[in-house]
Amino acid sequence: MIPLVAGPRPLVMGVVNVTPDSFSDGGEWFEPEAAIAHGRELVRAGADLIDVGGESTRPGAERPSVEEELRRVVPVVRALASEGAVVSIDTMRAAVAEAAIDAGAAIVNDVSAGLADGDMAGLVAQAGIPFIAMHWRGHSTDMQSRAVYDDVVTDVCRELRERADALQESGIRADNIILDPGFGFAKTAEHNWALLGRLDEVVGLGHPVLVGTSRKTFLGRLGRPGGSAPRPPAERDLSTAVTSFHAARCGAWGVRVHDVAATIEALDVADALRAPDGEEGP
Ligand code: PMM
Numbered sequence: 585m586i587p588l589v590a591g592p593r594p595l596v597m598g599v600v601n602v603t604p605d606s607f608s609d610g611g612e613w614f615e616p617e618a619a620i621a622h623g624r625e626l627v628r629a630g631a632d633l634i635d636v637g638g639e640s641t642r643p644g645a646e647r648p649s650v651e652e653e654l655r656r657v658v659p660v661v662r663a664l665a666s667e668g669a670v671v672s673i674d675t676m677r678a679a680v681a682e683a684a685i686d687a688g689a690a691i692v693n694d695v696s697a698g699l700a701d702g703d704m705a706g707l708v709a710q711a712g713i714p715f716i717a718m719h720w721r722g723h724s725t726d727m728q729s730r731a732v733y734d735d736v737v738t739d740v741c742r743e744l745r746e747r748a749d750a751l752q753e754s755g756i757r758a759d760n761i762i763l764d765p766g767f768g769f770a771k772t773a774e775h776n777w778a779l780l781g782r783l784d785e786v787v788g789l790g791h792p793v794l795v796g797t798s799r800k801t802f803l804g805r806l807g808r809p810g811g812s813a814p815r816p817p818a819e820r821d822l823s824t825a826v827t828s829f830h831a832a833r834c835g836a837w838g839v840r841v842h843d844v845a846a847t848i849e850a851l852d853v854a855d856a857l858r859a860p861d862g863e864e865g866p
Pocket of ligand 1: 716
């Protein structure tokens with residue numbers, strides 16, 4: 585069973601992208617054996633969940649065919665689930681979600697919150713499993729043109745609430761809906777910082793909240809003068825760990841990250857501050 589009620593600390597979801605072109609780790613785990621080995625490493629590092637995805641959502645990315653997406657993810661989900669890992673399937677396609685559930689996936693993580701495929705909500709309702717519904721305004725090919733808000737936090741909260749209501753009308757139980765503000769999806773750096781700074785408002789919607797800032801470009805731009813290139817994704821893990829600390833302080837249910845070990849260290853600090861055990865330093 586996946587604990588859906590926010591615990592004393594966020595769950596750590598480790599990312600396994602079985603893609604040739606993800607911005608954060610594209611190509612590294614493209615072969616099933618490499619992806620499975622990476623998933624095992626993340627479990628050993630302490631991940632509570634493993635998120636397996638076969639479609640890159642970086643801005644401008646083209647979509648793989650359904651057959652190709654299935655070929656990428658199903659063997660990885662099957663292997664990791666059979667070894668006892670709690671696996672979520674990161675997909676916008678009901679057919680892929682269905683095959684992954686058959687292979688042992690316990691959660692569906694849909695960055696489109698069911699909007700990209702009209703069959704998704706019914707499938708998840710039928711399966712009776714948790715559903716991660718991310719704030720989304722359109723496919724990656726042109727999503728940045730949709731990064732227009734009056735007040736990004738108010739608008740994202742309203743759109744998430746509307747999605748949660750629609751998903752419940754499709755038969756997904758309220759207590760199986762996890763919300764995610766969708767960092768980097770139809771958002772500028774300014775929008776991402778506003779959402780992170782007011783994360784308590786997203787948590788206030790009353791559903792568990794997943795935070796996915798890991799290695800995203802807005803973190804890579806920190807300390808870089810305007811116009812210069814952001815730091816490469818693999819050099820964004822320290823700032824990611826700090827955002828995980830912040831997410832813990834705001835009551836997030838989970839954090840979706842690439843560097844599980846650094847995240848756990850950051851969450852340990854949050855824990856120690858919440859419940860100091862009185863040990864003497866240094
Ligand atoms: N980001 C990415 C992919 N899937 N799922 C959720 N729920 N939230 C996210 O923020 C999210 C996601 C893109 O990042 P990646 O290329 O590092 O996987």
